[in-house]
Structure formats: structure tokens, C-alpha cells
Amino acid sequence: MNDSYVLLNTDHPRICMECRCHYCREGCTQYIETRDSVYTAYGMYVLAFACRIGLVEPTKELAEYYQYCTTCGLCKYRCTVSLLGTFYRKILDIPKHVAEIRAYFIERGLAPTQTARLLENLKKYNNPQGVSKPLISNKNVKDALKEKTEILFYMGDSIYDQRNSKALESAINILKNVEIDFGILKDEPNSGDLALRLGELGLFEMLKEKNLEILERFENVIVFSPHDFHTFKNDYGLNNITHISVFLKELMDEGKIKLRKINERAIYKDPCYLGRHNGIFDEPRDVISSTMELEEFYANRYMAMCCGGGSGHAWMDLEKKDRISKLLAREVREKEVDVVITACPVCTTMLEGENLKTLNIVEVVERNMEV
Numbered sequence: 001m002n003d004s005y006v007l008l009n010t011d012h013p014r015i016c017m018e019c020r021c022h023y024c025r026e027g028c029t030q031y032i033e034t035r036d037s038v039y040t041a042y043g044m045y046v047l048a049f050a051c052r053i054g055l056v057e058p059t060k061e062l063a064e065y066y067q068y069c070t071t072c073g074l075c076k077y078r079c080t081v082s083l084l085g086t087f088y089r090k091i092l093d094i095p096k097h098v099a100e101i102r103a104y105f106i107e108r109g110l111a112p113t114q115t116a117r118l119l120e121n122l123k124k125y126n127n128p129q130g131v132s133k134p135l136i137s138n139k140n141v142k143d144a145l146k147e148k149t150e151i152l153f154y155m156g157d158s159i160y161d162q163r164n165s166k167a168l169e170s171a172i173n174i175l176k177n178v179e180i181d182f183g184i185l186k187d188e189p190n191s192g193d194l195a196l197r198l199g200e201l202g203l204f205e206m207l208k209e210k211n212l213e214i215l216e217r218f219e220n221v222i223v224f225s226p227h228d229f230h231t232f233k234n235d236y237g238l239n240n241i242t243h244i245s246v247f248l249k250e251l252m253d254e255g256k257i258k259l260r261k262i263n264e265r266a267i268y269k270d271p272c273y274l275g276r277h278n279g280i281f282d283e284p285r286d287v288i289s290s291t292m293e294l295e296e297f298y299a300n301r302y303m304a305m306c307c308g309g310g311s312g313h314a315w316m317d318l319e320k321k322d323r324i325s326k327l328l329a330r331e332v333r334e335k336e337v338d339v340v341i342t343a344c345p346v347c348t349t350m351l352e353g354e355n356l357k358t359l360n361i362v363e364v365v366e367r368n369m370e371v
Helices: 012-019 029-034 041-052 060-066 074-078 086-091 094-107 113-125 156-160 164-177 193-198 201-215 226-235 244-253 282-289 324-335 345-352 361-368
Strands: 151-154 182-184 220-223 241-243 265-269 293-296 339-342 358-360
Touching: 029 324, 041 060, 041 094, 060 094, 074 094, 094 113, 094 193, 094 201, 113 193, 113 201, 151 164, 151 201, 156 164, 156 345, 164 345, 164 358, 164 361, 193 201, 193 226, 201 226, 220 226, 220 244, 226 241, 241 244, 244 282, 244 361, 265 282, 265 324, 282 293, 282 361, 324 345, 339 345, 339 361, 345 358, 358 361
Parallel strands: 151 182, 151 220, 220 241, 265 293, 265 339, 339 358
Antiparallel strands: none
16 A cells, blocks of 8 residues: 555554454444444454555455444544543544545545445535535525625535525524624535545545635634534634534623523434534533533433444445444433434434434524524
């Protein structure tokens, strides 16, 4: 394998292979869904090392194994080596390494079929779903590039999604109701998040360049999806990025939003790219608990289970024995809550697929705002 790939030119896989504790399987989305250790961090490191030393050839079939990881990052916190501290978690940054290996295969024309389909949709339609036109009306919102605004609201792939576009409209209504001076992009470029996670580095760099030219103009960019938020904040290195859940909490603290108490019990699902990857746990909970009783999943915060939809899995049809969303749904029903609340459109898609009443946090705020 090419020496330019950091993972394959270091002893990172060897650390994992010599330890062989397999704790990364515990809570791993793909181990739960396939019951095959080859899809765990340990299994993927073994394959990468075998490929590095020439025991196996890089093929499209081998690339298929790396398609299964959702890059949720739970393995970093399950790993016994990473428990030694933050330094070791950075060394064993499995989500980064998986994207790295995917890039290796893509550069050699070995992209798995379903990965290739999503990437083609991104190039052709600006979204992985392959939808040709946005599904929300934005006629009554300022065009951020034509009219001067303090805040840009970045909507992301949800403008192409039938379900999540409704939550976007709730967010827009909230911002209007509290008289926030904001605008949107009438022709919004994709953030490149999925392109980067799937290993299409050329497409990511092109989208990054296009977005940076726009995003750096604004004092504050409010972002709807945790995936886009993570990409802008960490992969672009921008400091003017705020997730919508944090912005709502700020508006509540300033007294601009007041929520009425309702007699309902909710459970909050931590999105991987908001919570585990960026440490945002309290703000969404503060917003929700101010209007209804809040319940927790047994595994929450840094140890929260992935919904199973990351890295494009929400739009892929991979062969699996089970779905982790079914496990989450079972717990929701056991706790007998009225609604599942999340702050991620991917989580909404996966959990509603299990016939659970699911709301984005912006929908909760819009419904319970005191006008």
C-alpha cells in the first residue's frame, strides 16, 4: 500500500493486533448488525496490515469490508489502549483511518458499488439521495449572498429529504419568530462530509474550497446537521460554526425563547457527530428538559450507540443480519416514553424507520414555544 497513508506506514495496526482484547466489538454498530469481527476496528486493522505486507491484494471485494463502518467513533472509547488517555485515542483514530483506507481503494478505481452510487449522486445532484430539486420553499427567507445578514443558516442534505425538510422548516420558523437576522444560500453547496468519510478526497477538496469562500464571510453559521457541523468545524477548521441545538440553548438563556411545560416523557438520542465527536451533550438536554420529562438510553453520551445510518448507510442497502436501530427501538418501547428526540436528521431517518415517534429538537421547540 502507498506510504502516503499514515495508518499503513505506522505501528497503529500493530498496537491493536498485539492487544487483541476485542473490546471494540462491544457496542460496535457493525458487529451488532453482522456478528462478524472482520467489520470491527480490530478486523479492519488486521486486513489493512495484511494488505500492507502483501498477504492480500487490494481488490473491490476487500474494499467492501471498509464500506460497513459508520465512523461513529465508539471504538475509540471502548479500546483498552485508548483508555490510557487522549493521546492514545488520537493515535487510534479509527474513523479517520477507515476514511483513509477507503480513499486508497477509490484512488485505484476500487470503490464498492453502493459507495460509488452515493458519490455519483453527490457529483450529479449535490446530495447522496439523488434528488434533483430541494423540497422546501425558501421564498420568504433572505438570500444570504445578496442581502446582508448577521447569520447564515446552513441546511444541508435535509433540503432534499421529505421528512427532514419539515424539521428544517421548523428551524426557519423559530428563527423568524425570535426575529433573528439570518439568511440561507439559495444554491447551497454540499458540505463534502460524506465525500470525505467515503474517501473521495478530490470531491471533498473541491467542495471545501467552494464552501470556504462563502462561509468565511459570515460572523456566525448555524448548521442543522451534526455531520455538516463536524466537517465545517474540524475538517475545514472554521471557528464561526454553531450547531442549531446550541444556538437554541443560547436563545433560551437570553430569554428570547421560552418553552411551556407539557406532560410528556421523552428520550434523547445522542448523535455520534454532535456528542461523541464534538462533546455537545448538555445543551440539547437542557432544551428538552425545560419542556418535558427527559429519559436516557442506558448507553448515552460518549458511550451512546450509533443509529446505524452514518457514512451513507441511511441510503445504502447492505447485507446485515440485524439493524442496531431495532435494538434502540426495543429500549424505547421498554421505557414507555412518548417520543424520541434527536438533533440529527440521520438519526431521525433511522429511528422513524422502526415506527417510533421521532422529533428533531427544532420541532420540539417550535411546538412548545410561548409566543
